[in-house]
Amino acid sequence: MARELPLRAVAARVLLAVEQGESLGQCLPAESQFIDPELRPQLQALCYGTCRWFHRLDGELNSRLRKPLRKQDRIVHHLMLAALFQLRFSANPSYAVLNETVEACKALGRAPLTGLVNGVLRAAEREGAPEPASDEARYSHPDWMIEKLRHNWPDHWQGILDANNTQAPMTLRVNPRHGSREHYLERLQEAGIPGRATEFAHHGVQLDSPVPVDLLPGFAEGHASVQDEAAQLCTQWLRLEPGQRILDACAAPGGKTCAILEAIDNQGDVTAIDESADRLPRILENLDRLQLSARLVEADAADIDQWWDGQAFDRILLDVPCSATGVIRRHPDIKLLRRETDITPLASIQLGLLSALWQTLAPGGRLVYATCSVFPQENSRIIRRFLKQQPDARLLDEPAAWGMDTGHGRQLLPDPHSHDGFFYACLTKGGPEESQ
Structure with missing residues (x-):
C-alpha cells in the first residue's frame, strides 16, 4: 500500500505533473493512491480549482516571491498555489490552510522552505488579493488564448473567458429506450434531485447541483448518461x-x-x-x-x-x-x-x-x-x-x-x-x- 501523504502535498505533485505536460485525467488517478479515499473528492476540487485560477494565482505568487524557486523546489511553488487558491476561493479557515501547507512542505522533503512558505502565505492572508497586474492574471488564461479569442470573437471574448472560469453544470442524456425525459424528471424529483429540461437537446436534463452517478435513478441499468x-x-x-x-x-x-x-x-x-x-x-x-x-x-x-x-x-x-x-x-x-x-x-x-x-x-x-x-x-x-x-x-x-x-x-x-x-x-x- 502506498504511503499516505497530506492532501496538499499530493495536490502539489498533481499540479507539477500538469505543468510538465500530463492532464489531470492522467495524473489525478495515479496520485490519488497516496491519500485516504475519502479525501479524493477534495483533492480533485483543489486541483481543478487551482488549474482554473492558475494564471491569476501564479501572478500573485510571483509578485510575492523575491526570486523564483530553484527548479528542484518547483513543487513548493505549486504547493503555495494550491494554498492561495484555498485562501482566495474556498471556505477553508485560513489558519488551517497555513498550518497544513507548512506540514505538507515538510512531507515533501522541503523542510528548509517552511519559513518561506509560512511568510508568503501569511502576507497573502493579511494583505488580501492584489489587483491583477495583467490580462493573463485578470482573466486567468494564457495571453495567447486571450488574444486569439479577442481577435476571433471581438463581441464575445470576455464572455467566453468568464464562462471558462465557472464550474460546468451536470447534464444528463435520458435514454428514450427506457422512457421519456418528462418521466425521468419525475423520477429525479422523487429522488430529491431537482433538474430541468435542456433548451436545445431533445433528451437532455440539467441538474440543479451535481450528484454522484450512483444516486441517479436507473443509472446502472442505462436509463441515463452524463453528457453535456x-x-x-x-x-x-x-x-x-x-x-x-x-x-x-x-x-x-x-x-x-x-x-x-x-x-x-x-x-x-x-x-x-x-x-x-x-x-x-x-x-x-x-x-x-x-x-x-x-x-x-x-x-x-x-x-x-x-x-x-x-x-x-x-x-x-x-x-x-x-x-x-x-x-x-x-x-x-x-x-x-x-x-x-x-x-x-x-x-x-x-x-x-x-x-x-x-x-x-x-x-x-x-x-x-x-x-x-x-x-x-x-x-x-x-x-x-x-x-x-x-x-x-x-x-x-x-x-x-x-x-x-x-x-x-x-x-x-x-x-x-x-x-x-x-x-x-x-x-x-x-x-x-x-x-x-
Missing part, C-alpha cells in the same frame, strides 16, 4: 433512422456512439473507431451499461485502407481531435497544456480526417463535422477549405435554434448556465436531388 447539452446535439443533425449504416469516427469515450444507438433503438449497423487502444474499453463499458451494440475498431480513422471494407456509410459523425477550448470549464488544465503552436497542426489533422472519411460516405449521405473548440481555424475555416477542394460536397443549411451561423456551420459558445462550446457543420455528398 452541446455534445448531445450531434444526433439531431444526423437525421438517424433504424437500419442505417453509421460511422462514429474518433469515438472514445463513446458518449456519442451510445446517443446514436439510442436514437435508432439499437437497430442499425454502427461502427465506432478510435486509434487509442486504451480508450476503446471505455466505449465498451458505456455500450454494456446501456445494453447497446456496435462494432469497435482500433485504427487511425484517416487511414481508410486499414479498416474500411468499401461499403459506404449513410451517416458519419466526425468529432475530430481539437484544442478543446470549448470545454475548458470542465477541463481547466487545458489552459496549461494547450499551446498556440498546437492549433495549425490540429487543423491539418482535422482537414485530413474530413477528406479521408468523405470517400466512405454514400451519395446523398450526411456527414456531421464536430469539435469542442471555439476557434474558427478548427471550425468554419476547415469547412470552407474542404468545400473548395471537394466539388461533390455541399453544406446543408440546417435549421437550428442554437448557436451562431458562421456561414460554414454553427458555433455554440460556452454558456455559464448551460452548454459547453461546440461547433457543428452538416455536409452531404452530391446535389440537392440526392440528399437524404
Whole structure:
C-alpha cells in the first residue's frame, strides 16, 4: 500500500505533473493512491480549482516571491498555489490552510522552505488579493488564448473567458429506450434531485447541483448518461433512422456512439473507431451499461485502407481531435497544456480526417463535422477549405435554434448556465436531388 501523504502535498505533485505536460485525467488517478479515499473528492476540487485560477494565482505568487524557486523546489511553488487558491476561493479557515501547507512542505522533503512558505502565505492572508497586474492574471488564461479569442470573437471574448472560469453544470442524456425525459424528471424529483429540461437537446436534463452517478435513478441499468447539452446535439443533425449504416469516427469515450444507438433503438449497423487502444474499453463499458451494440475498431480513422471494407456509410459523425477550448470549464488544465503552436497542426489533422472519411460516405449521405473548440481555424475555416477542394460536397443549411451561423456551420459558445462550446457543420455528398 502506498504511503499516505497530506492532501496538499499530493495536490502539489498533481499540479507539477500538469505543468510538465500530463492532464489531470492522467495524473489525478495515479496520485490519488497516496491519500485516504475519502479525501479524493477534495483533492480533485483543489486541483481543478487551482488549474482554473492558475494564471491569476501564479501572478500573485510571483509578485510575492523575491526570486523564483530553484527548479528542484518547483513543487513548493505549486504547493503555495494550491494554498492561495484555498485562501482566495474556498471556505477553508485560513489558519488551517497555513498550518497544513507548512506540514505538507515538510512531507515533501522541503523542510528548509517552511519559513518561506509560512511568510508568503501569511502576507497573502493579511494583505488580501492584489489587483491583477495583467490580462493573463485578470482573466486567468494564457495571453495567447486571450488574444486569439479577442481577435476571433471581438463581441464575445470576455464572455467566453468568464464562462471558462465557472464550474460546468451536470447534464444528463435520458435514454428514450427506457422512457421519456418528462418521466425521468419525475423520477429525479422523487429522488430529491431537482433538474430541468435542456433548451436545445431533445433528451437532455440539467441538474440543479451535481450528484454522484450512483444516486441517479436507473443509472446502472442505462436509463441515463452524463453528457453535456452541446455534445448531445450531434444526433439531431444526423437525421438517424433504424437500419442505417453509421460511422462514429474518433469515438472514445463513446458518449456519442451510445446517443446514436439510442436514437435508432439499437437497430442499425454502427461502427465506432478510435486509434487509442486504451480508450476503446471505455466505449465498451458505456455500450454494456446501456445494453447497446456496435462494432469497435482500433485504427487511425484517416487511414481508410486499414479498416474500411468499401461499403459506404449513410451517416458519419466526425468529432475530430481539437484544442478543446470549448470545454475548458470542465477541463481547466487545458489552459496549461494547450499551446498556440498546437492549433495549425490540429487543423491539418482535422482537414485530413474530413477528406479521408468523405470517400466512405454514400451519395446523398450526411456527414456531421464536430469539435469542442471555439476557434474558427478548427471550425468554419476547415469547412470552407474542404468545400473548395471537394466539388461533390455541399453544406446543408440546417435549421437550428442554437448557436451562431458562421456561414460554414454553427458555433455554440460556452454558456455559464448551460452548454459547453461546440461547433457543428452538416455536409452531404452530391446535389440537392440526392440528399437524404
